[in-house]
Amino acid sequence: MSKLSRRQFVHTSAAAGAGLAVSGRMAHAVQSNEKIGVALIGAGGRGGSHLSAWLGDKRTDLLTIVDVDEKAAASRADAAEKSQGFRPKIVTDMREVFDDKSIDVISTATPNHWHALCGIWAMQAGKDAYIEKPVSHNIHEGTALIAAARKYDRICQVGTQCRSATAQQEMVDFIQAGGIGEVNFARGLCYKRRKSIGALGDYAVPGNVDFNLWSGPAAYTDPKVTRPRFHYDWHWQRLYGNGDSGNQGPHQTDVARWGLGIDTHPISVISYGGRLGYQAERKDDNYVDAGDTPNTQVSIYDYGDKCMVFETRGLGVDNSDDAELNKLFKSTKGNKIGVVFYGSNGYCVQVSYGHSIAYDADMNVIKEFKGAKDHFANFLDAVESRNYKDLTADVREGHLSASLSHLGNISLAIGEQKKMSVKEATEHLSKIKSLDDNDATLQRTIKHLEKNGVDLEKYPIAMGPLLKFDPEKEIFPENEVATAMCTREYRAPFVCPTADKV
Numbered sequence: 001m002s003k004l005s006r007r008q009f010v011h012t013s014a015a016a017g018a019g020l021a022v023s024g025r026m027a028h029a030v031q032s033n034e035k036i037g038v039a040l041i042g043a044g045g046r047g048g049s050h051l052s053a054w055l056g057d058k059r060t061d062l063l064t065i066v067d068v069d070e071k072a073a074a075s076r077a078d079a080a081e082k083s084q085g086f087r088p089k090i091v092t093d094m095r096e097v098f099d100d101k102s103i104d105v106i107s108t109a110t111p112n113h114w115h116a117l118c119g120i121w122a123m124q125a126g127k128d129a130y131i132e133k134p135v136s137h138n139i140h141e142g143t144a145l146i147a148a149a150r151k152y153d154r155i156c157q158v159g160t161q162c163r164s165a166t167a168q169q170e171m172v173d174f175i176q177a178g179g180i181g182e183v184n185f186a187r188g189l190c191y192k193r194r195k196s197i198g199a200l201g202d203y204a205v206p207g208n209v210d211f212n213l214w215s216g217p218a219a220y221t222d223p224k225v226t227r228p229r230f231h232y233d234w235h236w237q238r239l240y241g242n243g244d245s246g247n248q249g250p251h252q253t254d255v256a257r258w259g260l261g262i263d264t265h266p267i268s269v270i271s272y273g274g275r276l277g278y279q280a281e282r283k284d285d286n287y288v289d290a291g292d293t294p295n296t297q298v299s300i301y302d303y304g305d306k307c308m309v310f311e312t313r314g315l316g317v318d319n320s321d322d323a324e325l326n327k328l329f330k331s332t333k334g335n336k337i338g339v340v341f342y343g344s345n346g347y348c349v350q351v352s353y354g355h356s357i358a359y360d361a362d363m364n365v366i367k368e369f370k371g372a373k374d375h376f377a378n379f380l381d382a383v384e385s386r387n388y389k390d391l392t393a394d395v396r397e398g399h400l401s402a403s404l405s406h407l408g409n410i411s412l413a414i415g416e417q418k419k420m421s422v423k424e425a426t427e428h429l430s431k432i433k434s435l436d437d438n439d440a441t442l443q444r445t446i447k448h449l450e451k452n453g454v455d456l457e458k459y460p461i462a463m464g465p466l467l468k469f470d471p472e473k474e475i476f477p478e479n480e481v482a483t484a485m486c487t488r489e490y491r492a493p494f495v496c497p498t499a500d501k502v
Contacts, residue, residue, distance in 0.1 A: 035061040036383065039097040039127075040088075041118055042109035043067035043076040044231055046132055046159075050107045051076050053376035055083040060105075060380070064089045064097055068210040069231075092210050094118060098125035105155075105383060107376075108132060113218045113240045116141035117496045119156060119395075123148045124502070128155040130379050133250040134242055134402035135395060137217075139474055140487040140498060142399030147499035149388065149395050157379040157391050158398025160254045162353055164378050166371035171348055171356040172259045174367065179358060180343030184306045185435040186260055188252035189325070190244050191336040194295055194314035196278040197236055198228035200288040206230050217494040227290040236291030238413075243293030244312045246405035248337060254393075254401035255339045255350050256308050265403060265471035266301040266308070270432055271411040271464040272425065273297035273445075277315045280453030296461075298445055299408030300434050307435035310408065311445070315452040322444055327363055407469065410476075410485045415464030422446055422456055425463055432466060 067073035136142035235241035295314030
């Protein structure tokens with residue numbers, strides 16, 4: 001079969017819809033002398049990991065690199081050429097890739113606000129898609145991605161690579177086999193130092209960046225953006241990113257949800273915190289950071305018979321006073337990125353992507369789990385089998401986990417209008433039903449803030465409302481403002497379709 005006819009076969013079969021049953025490597029028509037054509041969309045920091053993955057797998061040819069920053073794309077193309085012997089094509093507009101019949105799969109490491117639309121356009125064009133976490137910028141985008149994957153019979157993997165780690169797979173099996181007794185509560189942690197990104201102000205867009213294409217679905221803030229460092233620091237601006245709850249968070253909330261055996265959205269959420277402490281860091285009480293996402297946040301997710309808490313700390317995390325967590329993570333200082341499962345007979349702790357530890361009730365180590373596998377390779381395996389159930393992180397899993405960050409951020413964003421003293425916050429949380437000790441978690445958070453010089457009288461924490469959520473309809477039935485935040489206003493022609501219109 002010629003390369004052209006193979007491509008035609010792939011795309012014709014995709015267009016026929018999900019009812020066409022295909023399976024195996026021959027169904028994908030990848031012959032021994034032909035490879036899977038890949039387009040990398042987004043050549044920034046995380047794009048480098050994508051680049052290495054495609055160049056390191058003998059099944060793929062990296063044919064195209066897409067980035068609105070031509071300088072960044074050229075640098076990645078140089079590396080690809082040295083590795084595979086030919087130079088990938090460079091384009092600035094991802095839509096050129098979707099029209100390219102030589103491309104079988106795309107991987108996207110764009111900023112968050114582009115993730116869903118990029119994936120949907122790709123799948124509508126018959127491409128399989130590997131999408132970085134969070135898979136969406138808002139809740140309704142994730143639902144649309146699932147609909148597109150199923151409608152067009154496409155393989156859609158999310159970059160929550162802990163799902164492919166043998167350490168986490170074995171830990172989850174251990175938990176669900178009763179290894180630490182009954183488990184109905186988990187705590188995810190992102191204690192990761194994030195310094196101020198710089199003062200709020202007007203900063204010119206780099207001349208080598210097409211800002212119209214970079215902005216895409218988001219509002220166009222021509223001609224300036226309010227952050228000193230253009231690349232990466234978009235994570236901390238809501239227009240484009242989702243803060244650390246949506247950056248690091250989807251890894252840990254995904255593991256927590258997986259271990260608890262939860263396959264739905266929570267029935268309620270409440271979140272508190274804020275963007276705090278940078279005045280003390282800069283020794284300027286009037287300092288306003290360019291970011292607007294929280295650097296300190298605690299979100300409580302209620303599933304009825306189960307519960308999950310996710311904590312973000314972006315201020316200094318050295319010399320922590322969190323005695324129990326320090327013991328479980330075997331660390332008194334530095335970052336703590338992971339998950340703690342609380343069982344009736346002990347604990348299980350994810351301490352890194354490829355390492356987890358089981359403890360008995362007295363915190364003695366009883367078992368360790370180590371190892372990881374190639375998440376990108378798992379995606380390619382499913383591309384060949386044409387069975388999305390072969391994926392370790394199918395788009396639906398990515399949606400449920402990314403939505404946790406969106407739900408927490410919605411509660412806290414509304415709560416910015418309601419600041420509370422420590423006393424008021426303590427009294428308020430005492431009335432909130434939770435499987436966690438809400439007061440203990442709050443007091444640990446307060447102590448952390450005070451150790452970082454935060455004047456909580458002058459800069460009180462924001463307390464979001466307790467929001468009831470309908471997991472089926474994906475709305476807040478008692479809060480129209482919160483429901484409106486499940487989506488966003490899109491800028492034509494970069495409009496992300498709803499699930500019923502993909």
